[in-house]
Amino acid sequence: MNTNHPSATATRISRRDSLQRGVCGAAGVLAAHQLGSQFVSAKPANTTPRFGAKSASAKSVIQVFLWGGMSHNDTWDPKPEMGREYMGEFGDVLSTNVVGMQIGGLFPELAKQADKYSLIRSMTHGINGHETAAYLMQTGHSAGERLAYPSIGAVFSLFKGQDYTGMIPPYVVLTKPQGRFSEEGFLGPKYKPFATGGDPAAARFEVEGIVARGITDQRQSARRDFLDKINTMGRLMDGHPQLAAAEEAKAQAYELILGQGKEVFDLSKEKPALRDRYGRHTFGQDCLVARRLVESGVPYVVINYPGGWDTHKNHFATMRRQCPELDQGLAMLLQDLHDRGLLDSTVVWCCGEFGRGPKVDWQPPWNGGRNHYGKVFSALLAGGGFSGGHVVGSSDDKAEEVADRPVYPADLLGSIYQLAGIDANAELPHPLGLEAHVLPTESEDAPSAGRLTEIM
């Protein structure tokens, strides 16, 4: 195909398009939900079979990403009998409300909720580099050649965004993005997550771009009119396809700035007692915002844990500080979703890009640290059609190898996709027309031990 000439047809269509939008706008009939859905107006390839859309149990996903890699020994796969060499300062285990299921002593709240989630103790990929492992955990593809695959959130945005009618973008990150591996890949910036910025535990959750400090709605509107008035060049170029596209994106932005979109982020609408139960710390309030986002229909929410788990050094102190917050926020999130009848339609999954060395490194400079470990680690999985109260797979007695039933990243992601009615074999629209699928196809020979049918 000769791609060297700008397509006059495409230009004409987009002009007519923008003209129609202008007419609609003038008549004031452009409903907010239509604008919202334009956030994801690109359609996936036509060849995509939309199987199971009706039977899909998962409408939304909340992913708690423990960037840096959380130790599995000290949390959800304790090996108390291995002693200090492996367990360091955390020898205690807790029984949960599910008979026979035990977790580490730092998680008393999660111990009371075990019927709502299952634990995978045999996650594995063998990758020990942060970026490559995170990429694999978020895409299901190995970091390889020219293709940079989109993360699971961007894939949700592509497929679920079609039917999503909210004003908030379909893929939201609380509060900071983690870089390329949590993002849009070759799908382009339209599928980049919306990162809120700000701190939901602060007096006012200032969502970057939506809730600004010190600008009243009145000034916001006046500014907008003023900009239109002095937009001399824009008026001379009226109908220019590029500017029309920019104006369309701008109209969407104003729906959030001046419309009702921002109320979802207004935590003052929640009862103070409930906010307390989530924990008055950033992670706890992240969880509460995530619940509000899911309530308003957002298909994919990532909480990038506010604080890292890359505990080469100072491991035990960091765990003592962070685990109780993780425990409180996550347990309350499960409870609250359950209480509101949202847990059955919301997948919650939580893990890092890998685990940490099961054997404590007591040598300097680590002095009791744990290093990267991709051979075996744990993940927590709940809701959306996953049953709770089960342990999938196991590690060996030292938590160093998979003992039983390996679960590879593509198995985990594939199971989530299946519950959401997204075909893991569906083709993704590559800008150069290269062949790309949601997850590696059989011919790509990616490691897999099958989907998590035991809890689906």
Next chain:
Amino acid sequence: MLERSFLWFILCLTLVWRGVAIADDRAANLYERADPATSNGEIDRIVFAELSALGIQPVTCSDAVFVRRAYLDVIGTLPTADEALQFIEDPDVKNKRAALIDRLLDRPEFADYWSMKWGDVLRIKAEFPINLWPNAAQAYHRWVRASIVENKRYDQFAREMLTSSGSNFRVGPVNFYRAMQNKTPEGIASSVALTFMGTRTESWPEERLTGMAVFFSQVGYKPTAEWKEEVVFWDPLDASTLPDSAAPGQAAVVTSLPSSQGTDDARESIAKPAKTYKRSAAVFPDGTKASLRPDRDPREVFADWLITAENPWFTRSIANRVWAWLMGRGIVHEPDDIREDNPPNNPELMAFLEQALIASDYDLKQLYRLILNSATYQMSSLPLADQSEAPWARYPLRRLDAEVLIDAVNQITGTVDLYTSPIPEPFTYIPKDQPAIALADGSITSPFLALFGRSARATGMENERNNRPVASQWLHMLNSGHLQTKLERGPALKAVLVSSRNPTVIAERLYLTILSRRPTDAELKAVASYVGSTPLKRNEAAIDLAWALINSPEFLYRH
């Protein structure tokens, strides 16, 4: 009665319509010169001939548009209010554009900005998915920038990258061979073709890539005792794949990496089964068989073939790239997709640029100068009356690159941004006042740069940079704390706001600072009416003016 009011309505409409039309005529003069464009050399002769056949009368942009365009295109930097004013008021109408072009080509920002562009193409990035490591990314960038400062012949620039050997920390250009995800001979050949031949091997017949891969089948990589240092060298005996060899090579790369640094990744990426490449199988991409002597680095043989004037890809690729960089679109488009079934949209123009580059001994600055001085480059960007899509009839609208945009905002407000790298190494300290266009390493970044589509530098393809508008970018421009803080607290902007008690003077200064031109009477009236009607303090109203100008397409786009 009804009829009369209807007529009255029509009359009003007519008046309003005329009013708009008059205002627009005046506004057009802001952006366009009244006299018809005159041809200035061979580029214009070729382009104008095509335009005249289509009945299009070329129009030149105004001086105010030109000064802004030239600064943004040549040095990726917004002109200051004084620089813009000085140029606009310079009475030497005949020579001032050429003189400005010469001045800009000599500015240090020229090297910064074009190193940034080359950084995208050459994939200068410390980590993921390109893994140069920070120190090597800096060395690579330093070499590229020095080459641009000395205006190194482009054929030499290419040859040095293809034939260098040595340490990634000490010999900058060897990093070319490290800045690729796939380091098999085929993978290297593919990167070489994309970078220096402007062509994607995905569209090649398979045997062409196989024949070319042989030239890169003796590239060796080996570590040294220094952490993350790696030597790229000619390895005819394939020593770097043998265990226990004197040049320990790949096996040692694996064992040298600390367990926390992606050992398994490294193992995976380099433990490809050794395939044998016979010297006799080397074929240049044009189909000519090469004879490789055992005592000569085949990379040199390839480089010598590549950089000859007769090479059908080499000169075309760079001439077309430079044209695309300045004109927004390749004569062959996309500029890294040269193939037989994607011909230039103006073959005569393509051929002329190639010949001009050869005649100047691959002097890229000379090529910039030639294009920048053409009336074709200096055309107006306002749309044509008949909206037809004649190539090169208008200077195309393009959103400012992420780095250029944030630098412009910072220059206007007198603020800085923080650039960081997630890689915990000491080489990533960035001086506070360093502009984004001067960032060496693609891993050193900010949320703004990521949001506005800075290249990920993963593949070296031109389209990795993405300037398409999305709503979240608008949220940031219109309403973020990041921008609002700059507008409220930026010392340079504050200085403008307190420079006079006369709102008109302040408005003029803001227009010159942000849009590089003076305001029209109509604009001044609109400003006065905003200031008069708002309950805001005068300073806040002025901040709103700066906000509105920064969010206008005239600021956000190259035009």
